[in-house]
Amino acid sequence: MLFVLTAAPAAAQLIPSFGSDRAGTSGFQFLKIPVDARAAALGETVAANAFDASSLFWNPALAAQTTTSQIGLSHTAYYADVTMDYVGALYHLERLGLMLGASVQVLNSGEMDVTTEFEPFGTGETFRLVDFAVGLTVAQPLTDLFSYGVTAKYVRENVAGISTSTAMFDLGIFYRIGDTGAQMAVAIRNFGLDATPTGELERTIIGDGGSVVENDFEGIAPPTTFLLGLTYNLLRSNPRNELMISGQLTNPNDNAESVNVGIEYTWNELLTLRGGYRFGIEEFDLPSFGAGLMLPAFTDAFQLRFDYGFTQLERLGTVHRVGFNLGL
Numbered sequence: 571m572l573f574v575l576t577a578a579p580a581a582a583q584l585i586p587s588f589g590s591d592r593a594g595t596s597g598f599q600f601l602k603i604p605v606d607a608r609a610a611a612l613g614e615t616v617a618a619n620a621f622d623a624s625s626l627f628w629n630p631a632l633a634a635q636t637t638t639s640q641i642g643l644s645h646t647a648y649y650a651d652v653t654m655d656y657v658g659a660l661y662h663l664e665r666l667g668l669m670l671g672a673s674v675q676v677l678n679s680g681e682m683d684v685t686t687e688f689e690p691f692g693t694g695e696t697f698r699l700v701d702f703a704v705g706l707t708v709a710q711p712l713t714d715l716f717s718y719g720v721t722a723k724y725v726r727e728n729v730a731g732i733s734t735s736t737a738m739f740d741l742g743i744f745y746r747i748g749d750t751g752a753q754m755a756v757a758i759r760n761f762g763l764d765a766t767p768t769g770e771l772e773r774t775i776i777g778d779g780g781s782v783v784e785n786d787f788e789g790i791a792p793p794t795t796f797l798l799g800l801t802y803n804l805l806r807s808n809p810r811n812e813l814m815i816s817g818q819l820t821n822p823n824d825n826a827e828s829v830n831v832g833i834e835y836t837w838n839e840l841l842t843l844r845g846g847y848r849f850g851i852e853e854f855d856l857p858s859f860g861a862g863l864m865l866p867a868f869t870d871a872f873q874l875r876f877d878y879g880f881t882q883l884e885r886l887g888t889v890h891r892v893g894f895n896l897g898l
Contacts, residue, residue: 596824597734597790598725600677600701601760605656606644607879607891611860612832613846615816617799618744618755622875622895623658626673626707629757629797630719631742633660633669634709638873644893649886652679656893671707671721676700686774699729705740715746725762725792732769738762738792751803758796764789796821812836826850840864844879853883860891873897 606624609616617629623642625632639662646654658673679699683692702725709719721740726733742757767787774781797820804813818830832846842862848854860879867874879891 595791596793597765598701598727598736598760598793600654600675600727601703601725601738602793602795602822603646603648603654603677604879604891605646605654605675606642607860607877607893608844608862610879610881610889610891611844611846611858611877612816612834613818613830613848613858614820615799615801615818615830615832615846617742617757617797617818618753618801619799619814619816622897623660623671623673624656624895625709625719626658626660626671626705626721627656627675628759629742629744629755629799630671630707630709630721630740631717631744631755631757632709633671633707633719634711634717635744636660636662636669638662639898641896641898642893643895644877644891647890648677649889650679652677654678667710669707669709669719671705671709673705673707673721673723674702675705676702688774697730699727701725701727703738707740715748717744718742719744725765730771732767732771732787734765734767734790736763736765736792751806753801755799756797757799758794760792761794762792764791766790791823794823810838836862853886854881855884856882858882871898 604610604614605627609620609624609628620628620632621635623640640660642658644656648654654677656675659671661670663670681696681698684695684697685692703723705721705723707719707721709717711717719742723738725738726735738760739762740759742755744755746753766789771784772781773784797818799818801814801816805811814834816832820830821827828848828850830846830848834842834844836842845857845859847857858881860877862875862877865874865876875895877893881889
């Protein structure tokens with residue numbers, strides 16, 4: 571496995587940018603926001619190595635690679651006081667050789683002021699944007715090296731009296747390349763049917779003081795994304811030190827392709843340091859970073875991990891993510 575780290579101009583030559591042609595062609599954009607601190611810190615290079623509850627978001631095939639049930643909780647402090655919360659749970663159905671999963675993702679804008687052309691400082695009314703996705707996952711290992719997974723989810727957006735909902739699917743496969751320390755995965759996220767908004771929206775007509783009610787809307791396509799992830803463990807023979815490098819090709823249907831790279835160092839299965847970078851993405855001029863810490867649990871039957879991720883964008887500012895993952 572070969573990872574080539576180049577400057578952004580070189581990456582742009584390898585992967586042509588078609589973002590200007592496809593940008594703004596799909597809806598449900600909250601489904602593209604990373605929900606967990608570990609993935610954000612690694613530059614979103616976890617399609618082949620998210621072996622915890624976050625696998626339900628990134629690649630359902632990875633859920634089959636876990637040997638215990640898992641519960642994951644994540645909170646993201648996004649821009650302009652917007653928050654995102656995620657809950658994922660895995661249940662190991664050992665008798666059938668299956669891993670079952672359920673997840674909920676919620677984006678909440680908080681209260682925002684209603685403004686118009688005539689009252690730019692607010693009308694005294696407020697509104698809230700709430701988006702959510704609920705998913706159910708089935709994953710199965712076919713061998714000790716290969717697994718697959720499928721997620722079916724219901725997705726809904728609500729804003730200003732307008733609602734949009736549809737069904738989507740995530741599909742994924744995972745392959746461990748023997749004892750080489752290398753592994754790869756392919757995932758297709760948010761594949762589904764177009765959705766048509768429903769509801770009514772009153773719009774003021776500038777000039778004559780009248781208004782019109784809009785109730786006929788165009789369909790919205792889901793933000794389907796193709797992921798190809800590669801991971802290599804460099805220090806497999808060292809029990810106290812682990813070093814993993816990862817890369818990922820991300821190809822969305824509504825923006826430019828990108829190459830992401832990440833690195834994760836773990837000391838004594840206790841402390842983890844992470845860093846990552848996304849090439850060819852506007853605003854991502856600085857690497858992301860984060861850490862993980864195994865916390866003492868009430869009993870040896872539990873494993874509790876705390877994660878933190880930090881991302882700095884050029885104009886939009888900082889994003890903080892925290893999360894807990896409990897292994898049962």
